[in-house]
Amino acid sequence: MSVAIDHDDDHVHHPFLQHQFEDLGQQHEASTLGMWVFLSTEILFFGGILLAYWVYRLAYPAAWAVGASLQNRTFGAVNTFVLICSSLTMALAVREAQLGRRKGIIAFLILTLIFGGIFITIKGVEYHTHWEEGLFPGSHFTWNEHPELASKVQLFMMFYWSLTGLHALHMVIGVGLLIWIISRAWRDHFNPEYYSPVEVMGLYWHFVDIVWIFLFAFLYLIHAHT
Amino acid sequence: MNEHLDNEHAPHVPIAPVWTYLLVFAALSVGTILTVVAAHYDLGRLNTPIALLIATVKTVLVILFFMHAIHSSRLTWVVIIGSFIWLGVLFVLTFSDYLTRFWAIN
Numbered sequence: 647m648s649v650a651i652d653h654d655d656d657h658v659h660h661p662f663l664q665h666q667f668e669d670l671g672q673q674h675e676a677s678t679l680g681m682w683v684f685l686s687t688e689i690l691f692f693g694g695i696l697l698a699y700w701v702y703r704l705a706y707p708a709a710w711a712v713g714a715s716l717q718n719r720t721f722g723a724v725n726t727f728v729l730i731c732s733s734l735t736m737a738l739a740v741r742e743a744q745l746g747r748r749k750g751i752i753a754f755l756i757l758t759l760i761f762g763g764i765f766i767t768i769k770g771v772e773y774h775t776h777w778e779e780g781l782f783p784g785s786h787f788t789w790n791e792h793p794e795l796a797s798k799v800q801l802f803m804m805f806y807w808s809l810t811g812l813h814a815l816h817m818v819i820g821v822g823l824l825i826w827i828i829s830r831a832w833r834d835h836f837n838p839e840y841y842s843p844v845e846v847m848g849l850y851w852h853f854v855d856i857v858w859i860f861l862f863a864f865l866y867l868i869h870a871h872t
Numbered sequence: 873m874n875e876h877l878d879n880e881h882a883p884h885v886p887i888a889p890v891w892t893y894l895l896v897f898a899a900l901s902v903g904t905i906l907t908v909v910a911a912h913y914d915l916g917r918l919n920t921p922i923a924l925l926i927a928t929v930k931t932v933l934v935i936l937f938f939m940h941a942i943h944s945s946r947l948t949w950v951v952i953i954g955s956f957i958w959l960g961v962l963f964v965l966t967f968s969d970y971l972t973r974f975w976a977i978n
Contacts, residue, residue, distance in 0.1 A: 672876075674883035678940075679948050686955030693959045700963075701970050719908070726904050734897040737938045744887045842883075845940070852938045856931050863923045866912035871919070 661792030662840050670839050677842040681849045692812070692857050699805045699864065711869035713802030716781060716789075718772055722866035726858060733855045740848045743831075743841035748847050751831040751844065758851065760822045762817055769814050770872050776803070783807065813861060816854045823847055824830040885943050896937045903930045 660670055667673040703710045735757040742750030780788030783804040790796050815849055827847045830836065907926045915922060936942045941952055 670885045674885075675948075678944065679951065682951045682955075686958070687950055689955045689959055690962065693962055697962055697966055701966070704970065722903065727901065730897060730900045732906065733900070733934065733938055734893055737893045737896075738890070740940075741887060741890070741893070744885065758905060802966050809960050839883075851940050852934050856934050859927050859930050861935075863907055863911075863927050867907060867923060869919070870908075870911040871914040 660840060662835065666812055674840075674842045674845070677846050678749040678849065680721065681846045685853050686847065688853060692809070695805070695809055695812070696723055696860065696864070699809070702798075702801055702805070703868075706795075706801070707869075709795045709798030711872055712792060713799050713806065714866060714868045714870070715872075716776075716779070716799075716803075717866045718775070719866050719870065720813075721768050721772050722822060722862050724763050726862045728761050728765045728768070729858050732758045732765070735761065736848050740841070740844050743836045744838055746836075746838045748831060748834055748836070753834060754827045755824055755831060755844075759821060759828070762821045762824065766814060766817055766821070769810065769817075776807075807839045809861055809865065813852045813857050816845050816857070820851055820854055823850065885940065888937070892937060896933050899933055900930055903927075903933075 664669055664673060664689070667676065685815075735754045739751050739754035739758060742754055776782060777786070780786065781803050783800050787796075787800045789799065792799070824847065827843055830843060897965070903926050907923055910922050911919065913919075935952065941948070944952075
């Protein structure tokens with residue numbers, strides 16, 4: 647059964663205007679609002695884990711200091727900068743979409759994709775090192791430099807792997823979404839009247855950047871002076 | 873393909889100049905450097921509040937300019953601010969328990 651709507655009037659609808667919306671402006675508004683509603687669930691999702699992190703950080707400050715000292719702060723700082731660069735190129739991709747420049751959208755989205763790939767690669771190197779150092783929680787956790795703190799450092803590492811792991815998962819999903827948006831830009835789907843998918847992609851990408859800003863401060867830099 | 877679309881209003885979002893994005897990028901980079909530098913000095917009890925303050929300023933910049941909240945509708949603002957109010961409720965209520973537990977011991 648065909649779901650296409652034959653309008654009685656003779657005007658042509660924009661191919662990406664869903665029929666429940668009055669116009670593309672309203673559709674854009676609904677898209678961004680809907681994305682923000684999703685992001686508010688994400689804020690509380692990461693917020694809940696960060697809350698647990700803070701409860702235990704206040705309980706075991708010494709173990710948290712040791713845990714953070716086990717992180718590669720150079721890699722953490724480089725990755726923070728890489729994500730800021732990717733946010734800039736993402737924002738510029740949205741701007742190119744607003745201006746209707748197809749090549750610009752594709753170029754900036756590919757740059758964003760490359761920065762995302764660099765981030766995930768560096769994260770992978772860190773994960774590999776932690777694994778080799780016996781810093782993966784559970785039966786594989788063999789790190790024992792401070793035996794009296796080992797179980798609490800393991801707890802810190804549990805937060806480290808959960809928070810950075812969920813963040814990395816978001817990055818991988820973001821890379822997948824970027825490839826999809828690039829393919830749509832390639833097919834010339836976007837113009838100044840219709841670029842909501844690029845805008846919503848940007849909202850997601852910037853949110854993931856914001857999460858990392860906090861993870862870098864909380865997991866890498868605490869007690870760096872000690 | 874747009875010749876008959878004059879009744880389908882495009883999103884009326886102002887297009888920010890490139891320097892806006894470059895300025896925000898510069899501020900975020902400086903913020904990252906400040907965070908790293910501040911973390912390496914012993915500022916006593918102030919280390920964490922300063923790190924949180926810088927991270928919060930960076931977040932506000934990203935939300936306002938990169939995520940275009942500054943041009944968003946009031947309804948979107950309600951959702952954005954509402955998210956952080958709920959996050960605040962989560963933290964305040966939890967710590968009103970955990971932090972006050974130590975009061976009895978001291």
